[in-house]
Amino acid sequence: MTEQIKLRQIDEYRWEIPQEGKMRTRGLIFASKEMLPKIREDRSLEQVANVATLPGIEGPSMAMPDIHWGYGFPIGGVAAFNLEEGVVSPGGVGYDINCGVRLLRTNLERAEIEKKIEELVDTLFNNIPTGVGSRRKDLKLTVPTLREVLLYGAKWAVKNGYGSEEDLAHIEAGGCIEGADPDTVSQFAMDRGRDQLGTLGSGNHFTEVGFVEEIFDEKLAEALGLFKGQVTVIIHTGSRGLGHQVCDDYIKVMLKASEKYGIWLPDRQLCCAPIQSPEGKQYLAAMAAAANFAFANRQMITHWVRESFEQVFKMGPRRLGLELVYDVAHNIAKIEKHVINGKEKTVCVHRKGATRAFPPGHPETPPAYKETGQPVLIPGDMGRYSFVLVGTQRAMEETFGSTCHGAGRELSRHAALKVAKGRNIVKELAAKGIIVRGAGRATVDEEISEAYKDVESVVNVTHGAGISTKVAKLRPMGVIKG
Amino acid sequence: MGPKRRHRPYRTLSHTADLKLRIWGATLKELFENAGAALMATITDRRGLRAKETEEITVDAPDREALLVAWLNHLLYLYDVKGFLGRDFTVLDLSSEKLRARIRGEVFDPGRHVSKTAVKAATYHQLEIRQTQDGWQATVILDL
Numbered sequence: 333m334t335e336q337i338k339l340r341q342i343d344e345y346r347w348e349i350p351q352e353g354k355m356r357t358r359g360l361i362f363a364s365k366e367m368l369p370k371i372r373e374d375r376s377l378e379q380v381a382n383v384a385t386l387p388g389i390e391g392p393s394m395a396m397p398d399i400h401w402g403y404g405f406p407i408g409g410v411a412a413f414n415l416e417e418g419v420v421s422p423g424g425v426g427y428d429i430n431c432g433v434r435l436l437r438t439n440l441e442r443a444e445i446e447k448k449i450e451e452l453v454d455t456l457f458n459n460i461p462t463g464v465g466s467r468r469k470d471l472k473l474t475v476p477t478l479r480e481v482l483l484y485g486a487k488w489a490v491k492n493g494y495g496s497e498e499d500l501a502h503i504e505a506g507g508c509i510e511g512a513d514p515d516t517v518s519q520f521a522m523d524r525g526r527d528q529l530g531t532l533g534s535g536n537h538f539t540e541v542g543f544v545e546e547i548f549d550e551k552l553a554e555a556l557g558l559f560k561g562q563v564t565v566i567i568h569t570g571s572r573g574l575g576h577q578v579c580d581d582y583i584k585v586m587l588k589a590s591e592k593y594g595i596w597l598p599d600r601q602l603c604c605a606p607i608q609s610p611e612g613k614q615y616l617a618a619m620a621a622a623a624n625f626a627f628a629n630r631q632m633i634t635h636w637v638r639e640s641f642e643q644v645f646k647m648g649p650r651r652l653g654l655e656l657v658y659d660v661a662h663n664i665a666k667i668e669k670h671v672i673n674g675k676e677k678t679v680c681v682h683r684k685g686a687t688r689a690f691p692p693g694h695p696e697t698p699p700a701y702k703e704t705g706q707p708v709l710i711p712g713d714m715g716r717y718s719f720v721l722v723g724t725q726r727a728m729e730e731t732f733g734s735t736c737h738g739a740g741r742e743l744s745r746h747a748a749l750k751v752a753k754g755r756n757i758v759k760e761l762a763a764k765g766i767i768v769r770g771a772g773r774a775t776v777d778e779e780i781s782e783a784y785k786d787v788e789s790v791v792n793v794t795h796g797a798g799i800s801t802k803v804a805k806l807r808p809m810g811v812i813k814g
Numbered sequence: 815m816g817p818k819r820r821h822r823p824y825r826t827l828s829h830t831a832d833l834k835l836r837i838w839g840a841t842l843k844e845l846f847e848n849a850g851a852a853l854m855a856t857i858t859d860r861r862g863l864r865a866k867e868t869e870e871i872t873v874d875a876p877d878r879e880a881l882l883v884a885w886l887n888h889l890l891y892l893y894d895v896k897g898f899l900g901r902d903f904t905v906l907d908l909s910s911e912k913l914r915a916r917i918r919g920e921v922f923d924p925g926r927h928v929s930k931t932a933v934k935a936a937t938y939h940q941l942e943i944r945q946t947q948d949g950w951q952a953t954v955i956l957d958l
Binding site: 374400401402403404407427428463466520523524527528533534535573576577579580583584587588600601740741742743744745746747771772773774775778814 | 826829876932938
């Protein structure tokens with residue numbers, strides 16, 4: 333295999349890749365010692381070192397504890413670039429632009445819904461388009477409307493009856509990234525988006541009803557409106573085919589741009605352009621548009637979740653209390669102000685399989701969370717658990733306000749199908765008290781717990797390193813998947 | 815000279831998060847046809863597909879490898895926008911920058927067709943097309 337990347341231990345959770353050769357800065361990996369052998373098995377460390385060669389990089393090239401091999405940038409990668417000389421790279425965002433997750437709280441307790449969980453899962457499955465070809469009959473999107481969605485994101489959704497204004501304050505970027513330009517989105521992408529707005533998608537996307545099993549910090553939990561035994565809902569999805577197409581379109585643009593601007597690339601998939609170049613600006617505008625599509629998508633699905641609960645439990649919205657705790661993106665590039673070497677600087681932060689984790693008091697942290705820090709949702713696999721955390725000042729100082737995003741896969745889909753062969757996964761999960769409805773059998777089998785790393789160990793590293801603080805642990809009761 | 819080696823038109827190689835395809839063809843045209851079939855086999859059970867409709871498409875790209883990615887991504891586009899899945903692939907014209915193909919297949923029917931793995935895109939990661947002793951071989955990774 334390739335020569336081993338040198339790792340120097342800094343402390344229990346931090347490892348440095350020393351700056352060498354064409355690297356412009358060091359690499360910084362957040363991980364536990366136990367995780368390292370697995371991390372070394374694929375070439376993700378090499379990818380962290382490769383990102384460090386890109387022009388205009390500020391601070392280290394980082395990776396969160398859920399690091400694994402991606403295209404160019406590793407999954408779990410965080411890298412920031414200054415606006416003057418720095419670059420923006422579609423590979424640093426990912427194909428599923430603004431794949432992200434939101435958490436809804438409720439006033440309900442687990443015992444109240446247990447008897448009706450199957451009915452609830454079925455209702456969610458019927459109300460939320462899931463899987464190939466399923467659509468809402470009441471949604472017909474025209475191109476002018478789609479352009480509005482790309483411009484206004486979740487704001488468009490609220491304006492059109494999906495949810496309320498209060499929701500917007502609980503979404504990263506208010507559910508709308510500024511600077512989106514539908515003209516930078518190709519016709520191919522628009523075509524794909526038109527039919528897929530308001531759909532869950534498949535693979536590892538899901539909507540999950542669960543409950544709070546454990547509270548780690550009473551004060552923080554209370555501020556987030558969480559209590560033990562409380563019923564919660566997690567929605568995990570992204571920008572669907574529109575986002576994938578935008579990424580593919582701009583990789584082509586950036587391959588040419590890298591040559592045009594004379595940017596040496598250790599790996600073609602790191603193709604990029606200077607942020608200030610026409611190509612860089614166009615990508616950011618198209619990325620924002622795709623991100624807004626995803627924010628609108630999650631907002632619409634939230635509306636159908638609320639409707640489903642109302643249908644099944646025959647209670648009104650106030651009694652149900654299905655409120656948005658927070659919505660975060662984990663595949664995105666954001667223009668943000670950070671303090672670097674004592675000076676405030678505007679940078680473009682790439683988070684690919686990483687989540688923003690802003691501290692208490694930050695202007696972008698919603699008023700409700702001014703004292704706690706921005707909530708961070710970390711979904712695990714459908715058989716185990718998910719976590720709620722909050723951002724910290726330490727993250728702001730060390731990781732451009734970033735943390736992990738999830739568990740990361742351990743087994744390939746092929747290997748997972750082998751492990752699942754002959755087993756009835758849906759039945760096994762039902763025996764554990766988890767009702768799963770998937771649109772396709774293979775998606776369920778590919779998503780078994782054994783296929784995923786343990787998200788708890790990932791979360792514990794970020795907590796131990798001080799870049800996010802654990803608030804609560806959630807357990808699934810019912811899941812719908814595409 | 816011994817018997818000609820029989821090659822499987824495509825197979826999957828190990829990759830944790832995504833899918834790595836190894837494709838073979840006696841000619842480049844066949845390689846691209848088998849790549850299309852490999853993609854379809856990932857998305858659905860090809861045995862359920864019927865040759866009811868025809869799509870004729872043209873794709874272009876700066877080089878042959880990029881053309882393979884563009885071809886597969888165009889098939890994903892057809893699937894997203896029309897639900898169209900190809901059963902029989904015939905490459906009519908192929909250069910290192912342009913491909914014209916006829917595909918016979920049908921629209922996905924949730925009642926009849928099996929939904930296997932959702933594919934987001936074909937990527938440039940580890941992308942390779944090379945000539946072998948008895949044909950052509952390609953490697954392409956699909957983002958799932």
